[in-house]
Amino acid sequence: MSTPTGFMDYKRELPADRNPLERIKDWEEFHKHFSEDQLRTQGARCMDCGTPYCHTGIELPGGASGCPVNNLIPEWNNLIYRGLWREALDRLHKTNNFPEFTGRVCPAPCEGSCTVGLIGDAVTIKTIEQAIIDKGFDEGWVVPQPPLTRTGKKVAVVGSGPAGMATAAQLNKAGHTVTVYERADRIGGLLVYGIPTMKLDKKIVQRRVDLMEAEGVQFVPNTEIGTTVPVEQLMSEFDAIVLCGGSTKAREVEIEGRDLKGVHLAMDYLNGTIKSYLDSNLTDGNYISAEGKDVIVIGGGDTGTDCVATALRHGCKSITQFGTHSKAPLERDQINNPWPQFPNVYTLDYAQEEARALYGQDPRAFSVLTKKFVGDENGNLKELHTIQIERTVDETGRKIYKEIPGTEKIWPADLVMIAVGFEGPENTLIEKLGLAQDRRSNVKAKYGDYRTSVDKVFAAGDMRRGQSLVVWAINEGREAAREVDRYLMGTTMLP
Ligand SMILES: Cc1cc2nc3c(=O)[nH]c(=O)nc-3n(C[C@H](O)[C@H](O)[C@H](O)COP(=O)(O)OP(=O)(O)OC[C@H]3O[C@@H](n4cnc5c(N)ncnc54)[C@H](O)[C@@H]3O)c2cc1C
Ligand code: SF4
Secondary structure, three states: OOOOOHHHHOOOOOOOOOOHHHHOOOOOOOOOOOOHHHHHHHHHOOOOOOOOHHHOOEEEOOEEEOOOOOOOHHHHHHHHHOOOHHHHHHHHHHHOOOHHHHHHHOOOHHHHOOHHHHOOOOOOHHHHHHHHHHHHHHOOOOOOOOOOOOOOOEEEEEOOOHHHHHHHHHHHHOOOEEEEEOOOOOOOHHHOOOOOOOOOOHHHHHHHHHHHHHHOOEEEOOOOEOOOEOHHHHHHHOOEEEEOOOOOEEOOOOOEOOOOEOEEEHHHHHHHHHHHHHHHOOOOOOOOOOOOOEEEEEOOOHHHHHHHHHHHHHOOOEEEEEOOOOOOOOOOOOOOOOOOOOOOOOOOOHHHHHHHHHHOOOOEEOOEEEEEEEEOOOOEEEEEEEEEEEEEEOOOOOEEEEEOOOOOEEEEOOEEEEOOOEEEOOOHHHHHHOOOEOOOOOEOOOOOOOEOOOOOEEEOOHHHHOOOOHHHHHHHHHHHHHHHHHHHHOOOOOO
16 A cells, blocks of 8 residues: 555545647647656555456446556555655556557546545546656656567467557467558558547557567558458468457448538548548548538537547637537536546536637537528528437436427538547458357457357457557457467467
8 A cells, every 4th residue: 555544634636637729729739747756646545445346347327437447556655655666667558558548538437436536536546647657758667578489380460459559469468470460551440540640649549559570570561451451361361360440330321412512431530531631631632521611510429529639730710529418427427427436527628628628508409300401502601400308218228319399490501520439440340251240249259258140250359349548459369369278279378
């Protein structure tokens, strides 16, 4: 234990983010660091409760509870308190290959289930995680560690998101020769094309890719398996194949006016900007710009929030984010959402904080259903027609949305982004390999086992579980590597 009364002696504190009005002028990360003294104090708040739910990583209603990669949180909190940074880094790398990603983008289910959170404010776990790994890189402690011997077995990983990267890192550590195929021009999956640069600087992703290459992993971008390279070639050349292709089929809204000019899928909007920024600092103009436009984002989740932040940086005229869900309560509902479930409470994410700083209010409109898009005589989007809805459940527990008469509204808009989620993985690869799918169209493979219906083919990450979180992708990638190693060698030492 750091200090027995730390959780009573010190308040939870977080480093102040960059000023919202300043940070919307650029595309740089918005989080700042604490000093080592401040981190030591925050580490001292961990009371080593004996049953640390923070590292359990189980799924409860409403999301994960505890850390899905089972980070040894109380141990590194204590090491930080004692100033043992190098040891803390080793502890962190035992369970998480990429803490520099999760320390930046994880929603921190660990904090939702922190025992201090039962009677006060949770320990600032995510901030400490990022500080440990960032210091590790700054000090030059994170260096390539290639395996001492090779097994002679060859594994192909399809998709280079966090699941593919974690699978590759672990299999390489076990001595297998790993090739990662990626259809995009850059390695990283949604870490690069998806999550905006202000949440995760792409140099941070490339730094890890470079390290893995130095350890012996081969990355092959611009190569789509099933198209550029036939699946038969992969099946004959490799001893095992791990599919980590993500869950990228966007869900559509099928309403009148969808074809109007100015209505776009969120991923086309986000990725156009990211690619143009990385290629040319946005000078090539190859992106959908929100500059000077009245923008509406349909979808209240993370992807929608990233669209809001991107539109603000483009210099939009106004921004509104629609969600079909109602406004969350200010405090956790102790009956329906008790600890250690992930707390469903009203918060402002970075983009909403920025919009409020600029326009004086939260850009979100809750319980709103879009009924139709209306355009002008040239087919350009002009306005959206909506109605307020109320969510109830029927006798079987199924959610039903009831429209409230008299709440119809017209919103002027010339740019709309649709961010209503993802339907599952794309079909090409699945069909070409003849893989069984589950009822949600994901590749069928059991959690913890990862074997698909086809011999020597495994699946992990969003492609197996559906659109989820970076930390779950890392968890599945690590575990899938363990099962592939067992399949290849008959036994495994991987965790
Ligand atoms: C906009 C957005 C923001 C998000 N923000 C967060 C966040 O803040 N925090 C968080 O924890 N999670 C976030 N997520 C979710 C998170 O990014 C994903 O859960 C995670 O990246 C899944 O990892 P993965 O490796 O399974 O798949 P992905 O990251 O989707 O990677 C799959 C890769 O496979 C490639 N691929 C597919 N088919 C083929 C093929 N046939 N051949 C070659 N390559 C192929 C794709 O091009 C892609 O690069 C966000 C998601 C989105 C869309
Ligand atoms: S990976 Fe996420 S859940 Fe795990 S310790 Fe880090 S912030 Fe918490």
